[in-house]
Amino acid sequence: MASAIPNSQFTIINPNSFDSHPYIALRPHPSSNLNLSSHRTTSTNLRRRSLHLFAVRASDSNNSSHAAPLHKLGLSDAQCEAAVVAGNVPEAPPVPPKPASPVGTPVVPSLPLNRRPRRNRRTPALREAFQETTISPANFVYPLFIHEGEEDTPIGAMPGCYRLGWRHGLVEEVSKARDVGVNSIVLFPKIPDALKSPTGDEAYNDNGLVPRSIRLLKDKFPDLVIYTDVALDPYSSDGHDGIVREDGVIMNDETVHQLCKQAVSQARAGADVVSPSDMMDGRVGAMRAALDAEGFQHVSIMSYTAKYASSFYGPFREALDSNPRFGDKKTYQMNPANYREALTEMREDESEGADILLVKPGLPYLDIIRLLRDNSPLPIAAYQVSGEYSMIKAGGTLKMIDEEKVMMESLLCLRRAGADIILTYFALQAARSLCGEKR
Ligand code: PBG
Numbered sequence: 001m002a003s004a005i006p007n008s009q010f011t012i013i014n015p016n017s018f019d020s021h022p023y024i025a026l027r028p029h030p031s032s033n034l035n036l037s038s039h040r041t042t043s044t045n046l047r048r049r050s051l052h053l054f055a056v057r058a059s060d061s062n063n064s065s066h067a068a069p070l071h072k073l074g075l076s077d078a079q080c081e082a083a084v085v086a087g088n089v090p091e092a093p094p095v096p097p098k099p100a101s102p103v104g105t106p107v108v109p110s111l112p113l114n115r116r117p118r119r120n121r122r123t124p125a126l127r128e129a130f131q132e133t134t135i136s137p138a139n140f141v142y143p144l145f146i147h148e149g150e151e152d153t154p155i156g157a158m159p160g161c162y163r164l165g166w167r168h169g170l171v172e173e174v175s176k177a178r179d180v181g182v183n184s185i186v187l188f189p190k191i192p193d194a195l196k197s198p199t200g201d202e203a204y205n206d207n208g209l210v211p212r213s214i215r216l217l218k219d220k221f222p223d224l225v226i227y228t229d230v231a232l233d234p235y236s237s238d239g240h241d242g243i244v245r246e247d248g249v250i251m252n253d254e255t256v257h258q259l260c261k262q263a264v265s266q267a268r269a270g271a272d273v274v275s276p277s278d279m280m281d282g283r284v285g286a287m288r289a290a291l292d293a294e295g296f297q298h299v300s301i302m303s304y305t306a307k308y309a310s311s312f313y314g315p316f317r318e319a320l321d322s323n324p325r326f327g328d329k330k331t332y333q334m335n336p337a338n339y340r341e342a343l344t345e346m347r348e349d350e351s352e353g354a355d356i357l358l359v360k361p362g363l364p365y366l367d368i369i370r371l372l373r374d375n376s377p378l379p380i381a382a383y384q385v386s387g388e389y390s391m392i393k394a395g396g397t398l399k400m401i402d403e404e405k406v407m408m409e410s411l412l413c414l415r416r417a418g419a420d421i422i423l424t425y426f427a428l429q430a431a432r433s434l435c436g437e438k439r
Pocket of ligand 1: 229230233277278313314315316329384386387
């Protein structure tokens with residue numbers, strides 16, 4: 001059922017000859033000198049493959065004389081039709097030349113692959129269609145540093161971050177974030193030394209910096225989602241997350257008692273999610289009970305489930321002047337060498353009633369994010385911490401990397417590993433970029 005187009009290099013194969021196959025296929029005349037593929041030598045091979053090569057979807061028509069290729073001649077449909085009626089079937093268009101390869105490209109037989117994953121990556125539309133992970137400003141939680149002052153003071157170790165005046169700078173920054181779809185923030189206070197003590201009692205002062213800022217923000221933006229940090233370090237004269245005994249031991253249960261008071265004070269001010277970052281044992285369960293006893297059943301707990309004793313927190317401690325006055329945090333934060341231990345922490349937090357499980361730091365701990373994602377049905381948060389942020393900023397400033405692209409890739413990777421939400425100092429910058437805004 002094949003018929004030749006005069007002067008053409010092609011033969012149209014009538015679709016009816018393929019059991020109601022919805023394609024019209026063109027194959028080269030056996031006499032054609034068209035060089036399809038220099039390395040394929042047998043004509044049967046050539047013929048079989050070229051059927052696939054030139055399969056063209058037929059439109060509505062089964063009439064082979066109206067097959068699509070005849071339209072690509074620079075003639076209008078009407079001219080084309082008139083020419084055919086007059087018996088002047090136009091020549092088929094020339095086959096576009098195969099794009100040249102550089103001189104010296106080896107001539108090799110095609111690899112006999114039935115799967116070529118690059119097919120699904122060929123065009124922007126295909127790549128977009130098959131993208132597995134997405135990122136949106138709704139996934140971000142924006143950490144903000146606040147202080148009692150009126151001015152916004154830059155943080156040297158975190159370019160682009162400020163200690164914001166709680167009254168003005170904070171409100172402005174939140175408003176900017178909301179403009180690009182970031183409606184979740186977490187507050188970190190810089191507390192004057194005079195208010196610090198060994199037992200960190202300022203942490204549950206209802207008129208302290210954090211509760212005051214929460215009330216102000218809730219007044220201005222009632223639907224803003226406010227996360228708080230629950231830990232004693234900003235309030236501790238020892239710079240530790242808990243109460244330090246004379247012999248240097250961080251006291252667990254006594255600290256948990258303080259943390260419960262802190263969480264309740266934050267909830268009373270209007271916090272939506274309290275986030276214990278202290279790594280004391282049993283604090284989630286105790287906090288849940290304390291919140292419920294005060295009528296805060298609706299307040300969520302985001303537990304820092306797997307928080308490692310990491311050197312990536314350096315710039316943050318500078319920002320808050322919260323470096324431990326002695327020792328380190330290794331008796332409560334996890335050993336960076338440990339993986340299985342994260343499961344122990346996860347089980348505890350789940351059974352104690354955590355609503356969200358957090359992994360911190362982020363990018364160096366993608367395996368831990370994936371571990372929790374695969375073992376818990378709860379939402380997972382990742383904290384891209386200060387050191388991660390500052391390294392990308394520094395690399396960008398030194399023009400060693402493309403800051404914007406590395407920023408977006410790092411955030412996407414956290415999502416791919418399994419994070420639902422990401423705490424990141426890039427929240428505003430990344431959301432602006434996602435909204436197509438240039439700075
Ligand atoms: C302390 C706390 C820390 C961070 C958040 N909460 C520092 C620490 O544990 O010493 C670090 C955040 C960052 O580095 O961005 N409770």
